[in-house]
Amino acid sequence: MKLIDSHCHLDDDRFDDCREQVIARAAVAGVTRMVIPATTANRWEKIKQVCAGHDGLYPAYGLHPMFIEQHHVSHLRELDEWLQRERPIAIGECGVDFFHSRVDEKWQRQLFLEQLQLANNHRLPLIVHVRKAMDEVISLLRKHAQYGGVVHSFAGSQQQALQLYNLGFKLGIAATVDFERARKLQAVVAAMPDDGLLLESDAPDQAGPTHRGQLNQPAFIVEHLQSMADLRKCAVEDLAAILNHNAESLFNI
Numbered sequence: 308m309k310l311i312d313s314h315c316h317l318d319d320d321r322f323d324d325c326r327e328q329v330i331a332r333a334a335v336a337g338v339t340r341m342v343i344p345a346t347t348a349n350r351w352e353k354i355k356q357v358c359a360g361h362d363g364l365y366p367a368y369g370l371h372p373m374f375i376e377q378h379h380v381s382h383l384r385e386l387d388e389w390l391q392r393e394r395p396i397a398i399g400e401c402g403v404d405f406f407h408s409r410v411d412e413k414w415q416r417q418l419f420l421e422q423l424q425l426a427n428n429h430r431l432p433l434i435v436h437v438r439k440a441m442d443e444v445i446s447l448l449r450k451h452a453q454y455g456g457v458v459h460s461f462a463g464s465q466q467q468a469l470q471l472y473n474l475g476f477k478l479g480i481a482a483t484v485d486f487e488r489a490r491k492l493q494a495v496v497a498a499m500p501d502d503g504l505l506l507e508s509d510a511p512d513q514a515g516p517t518h519r520g521q522l523n524q525p526a527f528i529v530e531h532l533q534s535m536a537d538l539r540k541c542a543v544e545d546l547a548a549i550l551n552h553n554a555e556s557l558f559n560i
């Protein structure tokens with residue numbers, strides 16, 4: 308069984324002294340390909356280096372809303388140049404995050420809109436991060452997104468899931484689906500059409516209940532793949548093939 312981790316921050320400094328072991332352990336678990344999305348402009352070069360060192364690692368470049376205070380308007384022009392030169396598989400992460408605060412509301416929205424425009428200009432899918440702003444993000448995607456993408460670590464409602472699906476967006480499902488309190492997400496996973504889901508770790512964050520307190524790793528996605536197969540009442544190998552196909556077709560890999 309070969310798997311794609313559609314969202315993994317393998318460039319994170321917390322992996323600096325164990326990155327090779329993490330990649331090796333993932334390979335043993337069957338996770339042979341990974342998408343590495345960016346957070347801030349000063350990390351793009353490291354992501355490029357990490358991806359250049361191994362087959363099956365694919366970079367995405369973007370400006371993550373959680374790091375809003377580190378972004379500068381000049382980074383948008385730099386991003387445009389990077390996309391032109393590096394031809395990554397996607398733009399991201401980008402999006403809107405009102406979980407921590409709304410002080411930068413206008414600036415977050417502007418950055419997201421500019422990245423939606425860049426995605427259209429470069430004909431790339433989007434890797435979208437959204438917290439406490441799902442309806443607003445859906446309406447922005449409806450107006451502006453032309454090449455689809457993924458809402459990573461999805462945590463919305465059934466209705467929002469279907470709205471995104473109808474806009475050509477897939478839902479990235481992280482190990483949060485394994486928590487007992489995640490009933491709403493479990494129902495969404497059970498009901499989504501086959502081509503609406505992606506598998507992701509979001510490593511090193513978002514470890515599932517069996518790895519609480521540990522660094523999350525791409526190898527662990529095997530565990531919530533099994534739960535997703537149980538929820539969808541299908542064989543784990545069949546679901547793996549479907550999710551691989553979904554990642555391949557969205558990111559053109």
Ligand SMILES: [Zn+2]
Pocket residue numbers: 314316344400459509
């Ligand atoms: Zn992320």
